[in-house]
Amino acid sequence: MESQNIYDNEAFFREYSNLRAxxxxxxxxIEQPAMAKLLPSLDGKKVLxxxxxMGENCMDFARRGAERVLGIDISKRMLAVARERTADPRVEYxxxxxxxxxxxxxxxxxxYSSLAFHYxxxxxxxxxxxxRHLRPGGMLLFSQEHPLNTAQGHFERDExxxxxxxxxxxxxxxxxIVTTWFVDGVEKYHRPMGQILTSLAHTGFIxxxxxxxxxxxxxLVKRPALIKEQIKPCFLIVRAKI
Amino acid sequence: MESQNIYDNEAFFREYSNLRAxxxxxxxxIEQPAMAKLLPSLDGKKVLxxxxxMGENCMDFARRGAERVLGIDISKRMLAVARERTADPRVEYxxxxxxxxxxxxxxxxxxYSSLAFHYxxxxxxxxxxxxRHLRPGGMLLFSQEHPLNTAQGHFERDExxxxxxxxxxxxxxxxxIVTTWFVDGVEKYHRPMGQILTSLAHTGFIxxxxxxxxxxxxxLVKRPALIKEQIKPCFLIVRAKI
Numbered sequence: 001m002e003s004q005n006i007y008d009n010e011a012f013f014r015e016y017s018n019l020r021a022x023x024x025x026x027x028x029x030i031e032q033p034a035m036a037k038l039l040p041s042l043d044g045k046k047v048l049x050x051x052x053x054m055g056e057n058c059m060d061f062a063r064r065g066a067e068r069v070l071g072i073d074i075s076k077r078m079l080a081v082a083r084e085r086t087a088d089p090r091v092e093y094x095x096x097x098x099x100x101x102x103x104x105x106x107x108x109x110x111x112y113s114s115l116a117f118h119y120x121x122x123x124x125x126x127x128x129x130x131x132r133h134l135r136p137g138g139m140l141l142f143s144q145e146h147p148l149n150t151a152q153g154h155f156e157r158d159e160x161x162x163x164x165x166x167x168x169x170x171x172x173x174x175x176x177i178v179t180t181w182f183v184d185g186v187e188k189y190h191r192p193m194g195q196i197l198t199s200l201a202h203t204g205f206i207x208x209x210x211x212x213x214x215x216x217x218x219x220l221v222k223r224p225a226l227i228k229e230q231i232k233p234c235f236l237i238v239r240a241k242i
Numbered sequence: 243m244e245s246q247n248i249y250d251n252e253a254f255f256r257e258y259s260n261l262r263a264x265x266x267x268x269x270x271x272i273e274q275p276a277m278a279k280l281l282p283s284l285d286g287k288k289v290l291x292x293x294x295x296m297g298e299n300c301m302d303f304a305r306r307g308a309e310r311v312l313g314i315d316i317s318k319r320m321l322a323v324a325r326e327r328t329a330d331p332r333v334e335y336x337x338x339x340x341x342x343x344x345x346x347x348x349x350x351x352x353x354y355s356s357l358a359f360h361y362x363x364x365x366x367x368x369x370x371x372x373x374r375h376l377r378p379g380g381m382l383l384f385s386q387e388h389p390l391n392t393a394q395g396h397f398e399r400d401e402x403x404x405x406x407x408x409x410x411x412x413x414x415x416x417x418x419i420v421t422t423w424f425v426d427g428v429e430k431y432h433r434p435m436g437q438i439l440t441s442l443a444h445t446g447f448i449x450x451x452x453x454x455x456x457x458x459x460x461x462l463v464k465r466p467a468l469i470k471e472q473i474k475p476c477f478l479i480v481r482a483k484i
Contacts, residue, residue, distance in 0.1 A: 148413070156409060167398065167409040171390070171474045172456055192475070193435055194454035206448050212436035214414055232413045233434070 004119060004187050007053075007075035015182035017081075020054065024223045027115065031143050031235045034213035035114060038141055038239045042066040045109035048133065050098040050142075051116030055082030055091070061112075062088045070106070072096050101129040110139050115235070117144040118188045121176070123196065127203040134242050140205060143237045146212060150190035152177060155229065166232040193236070205240035213237060246361060246429050249295075249317035257424035259323075262296065266465045269357065273385050273477045276455035277356060280383055280481045284308040287351035290375065292340040292384075293358030297324030297333070303354075304330045312348070314338050343371040352381050357477070359386040360430045363418070365438065369445040376484050382447060385479045388454060392432035394419060397471065408474040435478070447482035455479060 006012050019025055043065035049058050052071030061069045069091045073079050079093045086093070096103065098113070099120065111130050120126050130140055144150075153168035174191045200207060212233035215226040248254050261267055285307035291300050294313030303311045311333045315321050321335045328335070338345065340355070341362065353372050362368050372382055386392075395410035416433045442449060454475035457468040 153407070165395070165409045165411050166413070167407045169407050169473065171408070172454065172472055192454055194452045194475075194478075197439070197449065197452035201448075201450050201452070206443075207439065208443050210436045210439040210443070212414065212434055230414055231411065233436070236436075 005074045006181075006183060006186050007073075008077050009183055012181075012183045013075075013077050017054075026226075026234055029219040029223055029226065030213050030215050031115065031237070033216065033219070034211055034235070034237055035141065035143055038209055038211070038237065039064070040110060040139055042110065046070075046106070046135070047110045047112060048072070048104075048106075048108040050101070050111065050113035050130075051119075052082065052093065053078045053114075055079075055086050055093065057112065057114060058082070058091045058093070059086055059088065061110075062090045066090065068092075070094065070104070070108075072098060072104075098126060101126065101133060104133065107133050107135045108138060109135055110141065112140075113142040113144075115143055115145065117142055118150050118190075121189055123189075123191065124199050124203070127199055127205070131203050131205065131242055137241070139239065139241050141237075141239045143235050144196075145188070146233045146236045147171065147191065147193045147196070148232050149234060150177060150188060151192075152179070152190070155231075161228070163228045163231055196236070197238070200238065200240055204242055206242070207238060207240045209237070209239040211237040211239075247316045248423075248425060248428050249315075250319050251425055254423075254425045255317075255319050259296075268468075268476055271461040271465055271468065272455050272457050273357065273479070275458065275461070276453055276477070276479055277383065277385055280451055280453070280479065281306070282352060282381055284352065288312075288348070288377070289352045289354060290314070290346075290348075290350040292343070292353065292355035292372075293361075294324065294335065295320045295356075297321075297328050297335065299354065299356060300324070300333045300335070301328055301330065303352075304332045308332065310334075312336065312346070312350075314340060314346075340368060343368065343375060346375065349375050349377045350380060351377055352383065354382075355384040357385055357387065359384055360392050360432075363431055365431075365433065366441050366445070369441055369447070373445050373447065373484055378484075380484055382480070382482045382484075385477050386438075387430070388475045388478045389413065389433065389435045389438070390474050391476060392419060392430060393434075394421070394432070397473075403470070405470045405473055438478070439480070442480065442482055446484055448484070449480060449482045451479070451481040453479040453481075 044067045046068045047061045047066045049071040052073050058069045058071040072094045074097045151168050151171040155163040156165040286309045288310045289303045289308045291313040294315050300311045300313040313335045316339045393410050393413040397405040398407040419430050
């Protein structure tokens with residue numbers, strides 16, 4: 001399958017690297033802390049990271065005691081950075097699409113994915129493959145853009161720039177969105193919340209946590225402007241077991 | 243516990259009865275058909291209906307073969323209508339709040355609730371009691387106003403009156419809403435989706451379906467104006483087992 005690979009676009013990669021290098025972006029302040037709270041003990045466990053990017057989480061999983069960590073990503077540029085940064089022999093990177101997960105002949109205790117599922121056209125197939133690659137008692141922990149985001153919308157603001165409301169265009173209808181994020185033509189897939197969660201349930205996942213994280217107090221101290229956006233979630237996080 | 247009982251307010255009851263008597267309201271066209279699709283076989287089963295109102299669903303459960311149906315509601319007026327309409331000896335009505343569920347000394351195969359949970363202040367307690375009143379293999383099927391509704395908002399419309407977007411004010415924060423629905427001072431509780439679903443999971447429910455129903459074609463034929471509202475869901479429906 002031909003997967004979209006915006007991350008190897010030179011202009012995109014430069015801008016994205018700058019964003020990720022900042023310590024006050026939404027991932028660092030909201031999504032990553034919320035994901036970390038849901039991580040199980042990784043001592044002696046096997047972990048697969050779908051869309052591992054520059055390897056930050058893979059390295060963290062090894063530090064937490066994982067016996068083996070496999071990170072996959074479609075971006076050669078990202079994986080080059082990840083390999084350069086990672087000395088730990090328990091961590092392996094492979095350049096491939098998570099849509100080709102069937103090619104991996106291994107099973108895992110935790111399958112993890114941060115902010116990548118909204119790029120996937122066929123979520124049902126992916127979830128089926130994830131389930132097949134989980135060991136008994138295994139867990140899926142993923143985040144993605146919140147459906148109120150992927151549906152596209154905008155904040156309403158008062159004269160001081162404070163967000164007063166959020167206007168969303170077409171939440172109900174699953175659709176492919178072509179948008180601009182550093183570069184034109186970034187493709188993502190909007191699915192309403194019920195569709196995502198019912199797909200999980202019908203694939204045999206038992207949902208343990210469905211989280212719409214907000215910035216905590218320490219994050220608001222670091223970036224006070226986030227308080228203005230607190231009226232709607234940016235991210236959806238689900239922890240599920242089989 | 244003192245439960246809100248708008249349904250025994252005379253003005254409210256008159257207006258509400260008129261609404262329910264119409265065959266083109268949102269319940270009839272969207273919520274009830276979606277709930278019916280998720281009903282399990284009721285043959286020989288015991289069913290509890292939380293907020294049974296005028297008894298339509300209790301009668302339906304008996305027709306579907308339920309061995310016993312208990313409907314509870316806080317409205318004497320509604321139950322008076324229900325009793326008048328129901329001849330079936332397998333159906334019993336009791337005037338009490340679902341917040342006093344602990345007083346019922348029976349267990350059930352299906353606990354059902356249509357459009358009532360958004361009136362409940364302490365959802366966690368209610369879910370705990372529901373779980374305790376389910377037999378092994380039992381099921382909870384409920385609908386409530388969708389969190390995008392309880393968060394309050396409004397449709398944006400173009401000059402022809404078509405909905406172009408939906409603006410929501412404060413989705414993230416759980417809150418008590420005092421609103422006007424036929425009468426002033428109707429109290430309901432907004433909880434974001436993640437909070438409701440995580441409460442279910444932490445109470446020990448396994449979610450099977452999370453549905454944000456839309457009007458189907460036959461319903462759009464009956465009330466074409468509904469197509470204009472299809473951009474966001476009115477209802478949230480969850481089917482869960484223990």
